[in-house]
Amino acid sequence: MSLLDRIFAEPELRDTPPVLVDVGAAGGVNRIWHQIARYATGVGFEPDARDSAVLQRAQLAYKRWILCPELVVPESLPDGKAVLHLTRSPHCSSTLRPDQTALREWGFAQFFEVHETRRLPATTLGAALAARGLDRVDWLKCDTQGLDLKLYHSLPISWREQILAVEFEPGVIDAYQGEDKLAAVLTAMAGEPFWLAELQIGRTVRLRLDLAARWFGASWADWVRRLAAGAPTWANVRFLRDPAMRPDTLDRRALLLGWVFATLAQQHGAALLNATVGGERYGKPLFEELARSSVRRLRLQMLRGLPAALWRRLCR
Structure with missing residues (x-):
C-alpha cells in the first residue's frame, strides 16, 4: 500500500x-x-x-x-x-x-x-x-x-x-x-x-x-x-x-490533506510543517511517516539542485 x-x-x-x-x-x-x-x-x-x-x-x-x-x-x-x-x-x-x-x-x-x-x-x-x-x-x-x-x-x-x-x-x-x-x-x-x-x-x-x-x-x-x-x-x-494561521479551523483531515497538497506542489518544507503540527496535535504514527517522507523529498531536491548551485558559484 x-x-x-x-x-x-x-x-x-x-x-x-x-x-x-x-x-x-x-x-x-x-x-x-x-x-x-x-x-x-x-x-x-x-x-x-x-x-x-x-x-x-x-x-x-x-x-x-x-x-x-x-x-x-x-x-x-x-x-x-x-x-x-x-x-x-x-x-x-x-x-x-x-x-x-x-x-x-x-x-x-x-x-x-x-x-x-x-x-x-x-x-x-x-x-x-x-x-x-x-x-x-x-x-x-x-x-x-x-x-x-x-x-x-x-x-x-x-x-x-x-x-x-x-x-x-x-x-x-x-x-x-x-x-x-x-x-x-x-x-x-x-x-x-x-x-x-x-x-x-x-x-x-x-x-x-x-x-x-x-x-x-x-x-x-x-x-x-x-x-x-x-x-x-x-x-x-x-x-x-498556512497551518500556523487560524489553527483552530484545521482538523486532522485538513492537516493530512494539507500535507498531500503541499507535496503535490513540490513544497516539501510546507508539507513538513503540516506533518509536524499534525503529529503534535493528533499523535505521531502516520504524521511521523509523512514528516520522514518530506525530509527525503527535500534531500532529493537538494541533490538535484546541487550541480546548478555549484555551477553558479564557479561562474561568479
Missing part, C-alpha cells in the same frame, strides 16, 4: 473525500490533481461546449466526477441567467466583456474577438456545489477571465475557512472590463490564511496585429506573436493554507 493509499484510507478522508473544484476548466481539469484523482470528488465548471469532450473524459479518473455546464457568477441574479461573451478562443470566453481598446496593443488580441453573446443559466459557486450535495471545497482553481477573486469571496466564510489550496489566473494587463487583476488578488489574499506557493508569469509580445501584418506579411504575423520576446500579460498563482 502506497503512502497516498494509507492517507486516503484514514476514516476522515475515506468518509469525506477531497473536493477539487475547477471553475473555467476549458482545455482540461487541473493536471496537478491527476495523482490523487482516484481518491477525490472532481467538479468542473465550463459553459463553453467547445471544450466539453475533454471534460467528459475526466470522469474516468475521479472517484466521483461532476461536470457543471452553467455559468458561475459572484452574486445571484433575478432571472437566473447571465451573459457569456464567446470569444474566438474558448479559453478567453467570459461574462466580462473583453477590453478591445486595450487589447489591440497586444499580439494575442484576436483570441478575444467576441463571436457570439449568449444568455445562459447562471448560479453562484456555493449554490451550484450545494445543489450537488457538496458542503466544502478543499482545492479551488479559478480561471474565469477576470472574476476569480470575486468567486472566491462569494463562498460562505465557513467554506473559505476550510479551503486548503487556491489557484487563480488573474490578468496583469487590461484585458476585460471590470476584472480582478494580479495586484488586487495579491492584496486581498494577503489577508487570508494562505501563503503564496507559486507565481508564474505568462507573456505575450506587445505588437499591434496590423503592424505585424504590414511589416511581416499576414502569413508571418502569427509567428511574430509566437517567437518574439513577450511582456507580462497574465499570471498563474497558487496559494496553500
Whole structure:
C-alpha cells in the first residue's frame, strides 16, 4: 500500500473525500490533481461546449466526477441567467466583456474577438456545489477571465475557512472590463490564511496585429506573436493554507490533506510543517511517516539542485 493509499484510507478522508473544484476548466481539469484523482470528488465548471469532450473524459479518473455546464457568477441574479461573451478562443470566453481598446496593443488580441453573446443559466459557486450535495471545497482553481477573486469571496466564510489550496489566473494587463487583476488578488489574499506557493508569469509580445501584418506579411504575423520576446500579460498563482494561521479551523483531515497538497506542489518544507503540527496535535504514527517522507523529498531536491548551485558559484 502506497503512502497516498494509507492517507486516503484514514476514516476522515475515506468518509469525506477531497473536493477539487475547477471553475473555467476549458482545455482540461487541473493536471496537478491527476495523482490523487482516484481518491477525490472532481467538479468542473465550463459553459463553453467547445471544450466539453475533454471534460467528459475526466470522469474516468475521479472517484466521483461532476461536470457543471452553467455559468458561475459572484452574486445571484433575478432571472437566473447571465451573459457569456464567446470569444474566438474558448479559453478567453467570459461574462466580462473583453477590453478591445486595450487589447489591440497586444499580439494575442484576436483570441478575444467576441463571436457570439449568449444568455445562459447562471448560479453562484456555493449554490451550484450545494445543489450537488457538496458542503466544502478543499482545492479551488479559478480561471474565469477576470472574476476569480470575486468567486472566491462569494463562498460562505465557513467554506473559505476550510479551503486548503487556491489557484487563480488573474490578468496583469487590461484585458476585460471590470476584472480582478494580479495586484488586487495579491492584496486581498494577503489577508487570508494562505501563503503564496507559486507565481508564474505568462507573456505575450506587445505588437499591434496590423503592424505585424504590414511589416511581416499576414502569413508571418502569427509567428511574430509566437517567437518574439513577450511582456507580462497574465499570471498563474497558487496559494496553500498556512497551518500556523487560524489553527483552530484545521482538523486532522485538513492537516493530512494539507500535507498531500503541499507535496503535490513540490513544497516539501510546507508539507513538513503540516506533518509536524499534525503529529503534535493528533499523535505521531502516520504524521511521523509523512514528516520522514518530506525530509527525503527535500534531500532529493537538494541533490538535484546541487550541480546548478555549484555551477553558479564557479561562474561568479
